[in-house]
Amino acid sequence: MSHSQDLSGDDGARYRVSAVWSHSFDPEWFRPGAWGSDARPVDAGGRGGAWFVTAPGGELVLRFYQRGGLMAHLSRDAYLRTGVARSRAFAEFDLLQRMVERGLPVPAPVAAAFWPRAGALYQAAILVERLESARPLPSVLGTLAAEHWTAVGRTVRWFHDEGIDHADLNGFNILWFKGSVYVIDFDKGRQRAQGLTGTRWQRRNLDRLHRSLLKLDWSDSPLGLDAAWEHVLAGYSEGAGHP
Structure with a gap:
């Protein structure tokens, strides 16, 4: 069909x-x-x-x-x-x-x-x-605890394991929606081989996300950028699957 x-x-x-x-x-x-x-x-x-x-x-x-x-x-x-x-x-x-x-x-x-x-x-x-009640990460920094950032990392890994290369993975393209992490705006995104780890394009996605987070105001965050990013990487390392 x-x-x-x-x-x-x-x-x-x-x-x-x-x-x-x-x-x-x-x-x-x-x-x-x-x-x-x-x-x-x-x-x-x-x-x-x-x-x-x-x-x-x-x-x-x-x-x-x-x-x-x-x-x-x-x-x-x-x-x-x-x-x-x-x-x-x-x-x-x-x-x-x-x-x-x-x-x-x-x-x-x-x-x-x-x-x-x-x-x-x-x-x-x-x-x-439209994910009508969704909020981009920059707008909810003050409410995100360690487990939320771990969920971000696990979700990014899920996409990577499926071979999905996001051309502009930044904080505004990652949404918190009904207790889960969603990703939007796949213009110029690509389907690559599945099941690979540590590839150049995967590292590029993570680097792009980190650079975008560096530009945000973290004064209201309960964790701060460094701790939040550690949890993102920990979630990413845990492997794929719905958070």
């Missing part, structure tokens, strides 16, 4: 839709204005690329792929076409779907969009189910 459906739209647009949502999907879902008051910007101070959406079937997050840094001066939201299946949105959708099927703690994908643009460029967006 297929877990997604591919659809074509106007002007060469392509969509990949989860089977759970395919019965009600409308390409207008990718237009924030079509939702009216049911769409709210995720971060008014950001680049305007993400929206919380209240859909008939539940709460969603709509995210447009946008560049940051120096590349944004060349093109804010257009990418070089290398095939629909390899587009940012379709690749992330497929990776999320595989992780959901394996039981990994990630938001379920709803739909991905690909829009061809002039020349060899395209634009893209993705809809995922």
Whole structure:
């Protein structure tokens, strides 16, 4: 049984839709204005690329792929076409779907969009189910005890044992949700060989997470950065499995 459906739209647009949502999907879902008051910007101070959406079937997050840094001066939201299946949105959708099927703690994908643009460029967006009451690690530092940081480490190890390489594993992409650790934003993430330990990409993930934690204000934390990180590494060393 297929877990997604591919659809074509106007002007060469392509969509990949989860089977759970395919019965009600409308390409207008990718237009924030079509939702009216049911769409709210995720971060008014950001680049305007993400929206919380209240859909008939539940709460969603709509995210447009946008560049940051120096590349944004060349093109804010257009990418070089290398095939629909390899587009940012379709690749992330497929990776999320595989992780959901394996039981990994990630938001379920709803739909991905690909829009061809002039020349060899395209634009893209993705809809995922929202973890509505989830809080990113930086917003709950003052409440996280040793066992919470151990759970973070064990969860990262779980992803690594499954061969999931997160391209930007930082504190804001790790959420505390209903007593468990979840991970979001798998843009440019990759599926690698499973069951490996100590690889370069795994060390890179951990280093990226540690650098992001260094930038936070730890004054309200009951542990402090050094102790928290020791528990992350201890949890990681314990091995995979749901915390």
